[in-house]
Amino acid sequence: MRFGKATAEEEIGFQMAPMIDVVFQLIIFFMCATQLNKLEVAEGVKLPVADHAVEKKGANEIVVNVYKDGTIFITPNRYKLEELPGYINSVRGDGDLKVYIRGDEEVEFDRILKIMSACANAGVWDVNFAAYQERKETTN
Numbered sequence: 001m002r003f004g005k006a007t008a009e010e011e012i013g014f015q016m017a018p019m020i021d022v023v024f025q026l027i028i029f030f031m032c033a034t035q036l037n038k039l040e041v042a043e044g045v046k047l048p049v050a051d052h053a054v055e056k057k058g059a060n061e062i063v064v065n066v067y068k069d070g071t072i073f074i075t076p077n078r079y080k081l082e083e084l085p086g087y088i089n090s091v092r093g094d095g096d097l098k099v100y101i102r103g104d105e106e107v108e109f110d111r112i113l114k115i116m117s118a119c120a121n122a123g124v125w126d127v128n129f130a131a132y133q134e135r136k137e138t139t140n
Contacts (some may be wrong), residue, residue, distance in 0.1 A: 062091055063130075064115060068106040072115065080112055088122035096104035102130040 065073040065082075072079045079087060091097060099119050103112050119127050 051056060054095060060095055061100060062088070063100045063102060066101065066103040066107050066115065070105040070111045081118060084118035085117065085122040088119060088124055092122065092124060096126065097124050098126045098128060099124050100128050100130055 062074060065074065070079065072084065074087065088097065088099070101112060101115060114125055119125075136140075
């Protein structure tokens with residue numbers, strides 16, 4: 001009994017074009033969904049320890065690094081105390097701005113107080129301080 005002509009079976013293949021489209025769409029999605037701002041930390045700033053330290057969150061923010069000798073560094077430039085209000089005004093524009101102060105644990109509080117005053121002169125009231133919840137031990 002013959003039911004029909006024997007036909008050559010078509011080989012099942014893997015279609016690459018749709019796979020490439022999906023990969024590119026995933027790349028675009030993750031590029032859009034990922035926060036592109038990175039924490040602007042400066043090497044050599046040893047943060048103090050605070051019991052109630054929390055991670056920073058937000059989009060419109062700057063990080064002011066203060067070394068133990070009082071040097072003010074906002075990535076990628078070094079600033080004088082007198083230049084801070086002008087720089088903060090240029091970054092703030094018309095919107096709100098958060099300022100994170102990463103002061104070395106050995107910097108004098110007077111220097112931090114002057115930076116806070118510079119923020120107030122620039123119209124920024126949301127000032128936060130960076131600290132560790134507990135000291136990270138380093139082995140050398």
